[in-house]
Structures are given as C-alpha cells and as structure tokens.
Amino acid sequence: MNERRKEVLQMLAAGQITADEAERLIAALENGKSSGPAAGASDSGSESPARPKPKYLRVVVDAPADYEIGDHTGGSKGGPTQVNIRVPMQLLRAGVRLASLIPPQAQAHVNEALRENGLTVDLSQLKPENLEELIDGLSDMTVHVVDKNAKVAVFCE
Amino acid sequence: MIPLFAVIRISTRPDRRRFKPGSKPLPGWYGIWVPLFLVWLLLLPLVLVLLPLAMLALVMVRVNPFRALATFWQILSGLTGTHVEVNAPDASVLVRIF
Numbered sequence: 001m002n003e004r005r006k007e008v009l010q011m012l013a014a015g016q017i018t019a020d021e022a023e024r025l026i027a028a029l030e031n032g033k034s035s036g037p038a039a040g041a042s043d044s045g046s047e048s049p050a051r052p053k054p055k056y057l058r059v060v061v062d063a064p065a066d067y068e069i070g071d072h073t074g075g076s077k078g079g080p081t082q083v084n085i086r087v088p089m090q091l092l093r094a095g096v097r098l099a100s101l102i103p104p105q106a107q108a109h110v111n112e113a114l115r116e117n118g119l120t121v122d123l124s125q126l127k128p129e130n131l132e133e134l135i136d137g138l139s140d141m142t143v144h145v146v147d148k149n150a151k152v153a154v155f156c157e
Numbered sequence: 158m159i160p161l162f163a164v165i166r167i168s169t170r171p172d173r174r175r176f177k178p179g180s181k182p183l184p185g186w187y188g189i190w191v192p193l194f195l196v197w198l199l200l201l202p203l204v205l206v207l208l209p210l211a212m213l214a215l216v217m218v219r220v221n222p223f224r225a226l227a228t229f230w231q232i233l234s235g236l237t238g239t240h241v242e243v244n245a246p247d248a249s250v251l252v253r254i255f
Contacts, residue, residue: 091235
C-alpha cells in the first residue's frame with residue numbers, strides 16, 4: 001500500500017495529476033477500492049485507477065403527450081415525443097478536426113463572417129490538441145433541463 | 158473500424174411503443190438492413206480512381222491531403238455506434254449504425 005501511495009505522490013510531484021486527484025486516489029487506496037479518477041494516471045503505466053473515457057454523447061428528450069409540438073415545429077398534438085440520440089465521441093473528435101482542415105484562404109473569410117456576427121474566434125489558432133481538450137472537457141458536462149413541457153438531458157456515457 | 162451495417166426503421170403509424178434493440182420489429186414498422194460493407198466494396202474502385210484527383214485538389218488548396226484523408230477515415234469509423242431514435246405522435250424513425 002505504501003508503494004502505491006508513494007507512486008501517487010510522485011505523480012503529484014511530477015505534475016501528472018492535480019492535488020485533488022491525488023487526494024481521491026489516496027482515499028481510494030485507503031478504502032481499498034478503485035473509485036478515484038486521475039487524468040494522467042493511465043499514462044504513467046501504474047496500476048492506479050483511471051476513470052474510463054466516455055464513448056458516447058447522449059441527447060435524450062422526453063416530451064409528454066400534453067405538450068403541443070405544433071406550436072414550434074408544425075407537428076400535431078396527440079402523443080408523447082421521445083428523442084434518443086447517441087453520438088460516438090470518436091465522431092465528434094473527427095468532426096472538430098475538420099475545422100483544422102479549413103484552407104487558409106477560407107479561414108480569413110470564416111473569421112470575418114464570425115466577427116461580423118459578434119464572435120471573435122480565430123480559426124487559425126485552433127490546434128488539434130485544443131480540440132482534444134475540448135472533447136475531453138465534454139466528458140464532465142451534463143445538462144438536465146426539466147420543464148413542465150419536456151425533459152432534456154445531454155450527457156456523456 | 159468502419160461501419161458494416163445500418164438499420165433504418167420507420168413507422169408512420171401512431172405507435173407509442175418504443176423500439177427495443179435486438180427485439181423483433183413491432184407491427185407497423187418498416188425496416189431495412191443496409192449492408193454497408195457491400196457499399197464500401199462497390200465504392201472502392203471509384204475511390205481508387207478519384208483518390209489521386211482528390212489529393213491533387215487538396216494540395217492545390219494547401220490542405221495536407223494525408224491529414225484530410227485521416228480525418229475522413231476517422232469520421233467514417235466514428236459513425237459506428239450511432240443511434241438516432243425519434244418517436245413522435247405521427248411517425249417514428251430509428252437509425253442505427255454498427
């Protein structure tokens with residue numbers, strides 16, 4: 001046990017994990033169960049537990065029968081509407097990589113169009129590693145909207 | 158791995174029951190299995206012919222053709238596992254790619 005605790009502390013000292021992650025890892029070691037996440041733990045090759053990366057982005061919409069969809073989309077009233085979408089994270093990753101393939105000539109036009117619409121984003125500054133971080137950040141995202149008309153959930157699994 | 162099959166099921170009847178993966182099609186459902194691997198095989202000769210032209214075009218617009226091809230392949234591979242299911246009062250649609 002002491003060896004593992006030492007490994008965690010070494011990872012913390014090397015900057016591979018944050019103090020919070022180290023604390024959770026040590027707590028998990030003390031409890032004898034592997035419940036703590038560590039972003040850099042799996043890279044170090046140690047036996048430390050690591051949270052599995054989510055594979056899918058899920059979008060679930062559940063609108064009960066008394067919700068009149070026709071108000072917005074031209075549909076008709078009369079029954080529940082359910083939407084269940086599962087998008088592989090790999091597809092999202094590949095999709096955002098497309099942004100880095102925009103030709104330089106087109107990037108200027110896109111930047112200008114974005115600026116005109118109030119978005120000061122420079123596409124030339126988008127790097128694949130930034131996009132990876134963006135997608136990885138999605139794994140912690142959970143959106144739950146509970147309304148009298150519908151329930152919407154967006155999460156990763 | 159690139160997707161090998163796609164399942165498309167459509168129901169225009171007002172059926173409130175949801176499709177359960179692996180189960181038999183519900184009454185009123187019209188489904189089709191699309192053998193994507195056959196589509197890829199059929200498209201392969203065309204791709205081989207068009208690939209040099211596409212690479213040339215990418216080089217002309219100053220885009221790394223290998224990176225573009227890798228991204229395209231990743232998008233194709235990423236489609237595996239896609240599941241879109243919409244159950245509306247008037248119609249239901251299910252698309253699964255695997």
